[in-house]
Amino acid sequence: MLEAVLLPYQQLWVADKSPVMVAEKSRRVGLSWGEACKSSLEAAAASGQDSWYIGYNKDMAQEFIRDVAFWAKHFGHAASEMEEIVLNDEEKDILSFRINFASGHRVTALSSRPSNLRGKQGRVVIDEAAFHGQLKELLKAAFALLIWGGSVAIISTHDGVDNPFNELVEDVRAGKKPYSLHRITFDEAIAQGLCKRVFMATKRAWSPEAQAAWCEEIRAIYRPNDAEELDVIPSQSGGAYLSRSLIESRMDPTAPVLRLECPEHFEQRPDNERRGFVADWIEEHLQDLVGTLPRALRHYYGQDFARNGDLSTIVPLTEEQTLKKRAPFLIEMRNVPFKQQEQVLFWLADRLPRFSGGAHDARGNGQYLAEVAMQRYGAAMIHQIMLTREWYRENMPKLKAAFEDDELSVPKDADVLGDFRAIVVDAGVPKVPDNAHTTGVDGKQRHGDAAIATALGYFASLNPGSLIEFESISDDRIGGQYDDYMRAL
Structure with missing residues (x-):
């Protein structure tokens, strides 16, 4: 019966009776689901x-725990529904989840303390072990259960060669x-058979051609980290600079991503048509x-600037009373002419309350927008940044510390997550490599754009200019009236 449900590598995992089992794996191959099967069988006996x-x-x-419940029903084992329980902890009570079996055994999900x-x-299952902050201490505690006949299962994707999980794998491999x-x-x-199983579950017609296309779509999503995420090859020098779990924990589901994409050959349209198109978008989405x-x-x-190919991204940051920086939204612009990017930026910056500074990627074509922003708001307010290795070396650790200390939040979005995961340690310097292009959910090219724009915004918040404040009952804005500016374009 298991052969009909589990794929061969899942079957091997369930059949393994070793006291300590370690699995280095690709993302989303269903090994945790196979482990839920094993946990269910163990608890039911x-x-x-x-x-x-x-x-x-x-x-x-x-x-x-839901997967364990599925397997219990699949095998016809008598078991309770999933229940929430509170475990006493030495610092604070922890909400956990449990399912009880008629055998008297149970499967419980704990926190990682x-x-x-x-x-x-009994058995300990440590899932995505590479992303646990106290893995070595957790393993010590887990191995203590072996003395009384327990077992330990350690499952994870990789997160760099220097990670304790990879060190464990290398020790096992070395004997x-x-x-x-x-x-x-x-x-x-x-x-x-993974693709066939996915297609069956999602009611898609399988064919060799459809499988090849699907595999390429998955790889495109994970590039430039596909070697680590899919091929089980840990990245050099620590792999992705920010772990997936850390980024996700700092994502705000209430903060939207606003996407402005202009039609092909939009730059050839008359000035008033271009201005009107973007003004309508501002009124509908941004205002x-x-x-x-x-x-x-x-x-x-x-702002991380781009004109063709990559995205031009603006990340505003609100500095809260606690000094935490929060991105209330994010703007992505694709195929937007220089003047219309300027139009969006000036409209936004003019209206940011207590506007205290901005930072631009001033390389290449980005130098134009960085310069006109400086001319509009002043050299003390606008930082024109050349994204050199030295700048990354100095400022990326500050961005990482802000995430780790919960001093920064960004919109919850799959493409934004991919952009932050594109930051890797390159010859000792955390940066987005120049050739590190990924594919977004829309199938179009990205280059860590949201991550770079956020790093620039955070830099601006650490190096504020002179505070600009205004009170007006008209449309007077910083640097002059927006309508006058529009007419002058």
Whole structure:
């Protein structure tokens, strides 16, 4: 029966009886789902044992326990529905999830605090181990359960060669640790039927051509990190600079991404038509959002410029009372002429409450917009940045620290996540490599645009200019009337 449901690499995992099992894997190949099957079988057997699942966030915990419940029903095992429980912790109570079996055993999802394993017996499952901040301490606590006949399963994608998870894998591979080791790449999973299973679940017609196209779509999403994310090859020098779990934990689902894309040959249209098109977009998408920005708080922005191919991205930042910087929204512009990018930028910056500074990517064509912004708002307000290795070396650690300390939030968006994951350590310097192009959800090219714009905005917030404030009942704005500016274009 398992053969009909599980793919071969999932079957091998379920059949493995080693006290310690390690799996280095591609993303989204369903190994955690296979582990839920194993946990269900163990908990349902009278001679089985409890399982303690440790992911790095609440969503992983809920999903795993739901998968265990699915397997219990699939096998016809008597088990309770998923329940929420509160576990006593030495610092604060932790909300967790559990399913109980008629055998008397249970499967429980815990937080990743190592102390939570004290006094426990049974199996420990550590999922996405490379992204746990205290992995070495967590493994020490988990291995203590081996003394009384328990087992430990360690599952993860990679997050750099220097990560403790990769060090563990290398020790197993070198024979220093007597653990079993599973390696599942994306291509191996495809060869064993992953794509067919995905197409079956999503009611798509499978064919070799459809599979090849789907595989390329997946690879395009993960480039330039596809070697690490899909091929199970840890990146050199620490891999992706910001872990997926860290970025996701700092994403705000209430902050939208506004996308302006102009039609082909739009730059050839008359001035008034171009201005009117963008003015209509501003009124429809941007005006109300800007109107909700808190008037008493400082605001900054960063812009990563592009004209063709990549995106031109503007990230405004609100500095809250606690000094945390929050991006209330993000603007992406594709195929937008120079003058219309200027139109959007000036409209926005004129209306940012207590506007205190901006920073521009001033390389290449971006130098034009950086210069006119400086002329409009002043050299003390606008930073014209040449994105050199030295600038990245000095400022990317500050961006990372802001994420780690929960001092910065960005919109929750798949493409924004991909942009931040495009930051890698290149010869010791965290940056977006010049040739590191990825493909967005829309199938079009990106180049870490949101990440660079956010880094620039955060730089501006750390290096503020003279505070500009205004009160007006007309449309007077910083640097002159917007209508006068529009007429002068």
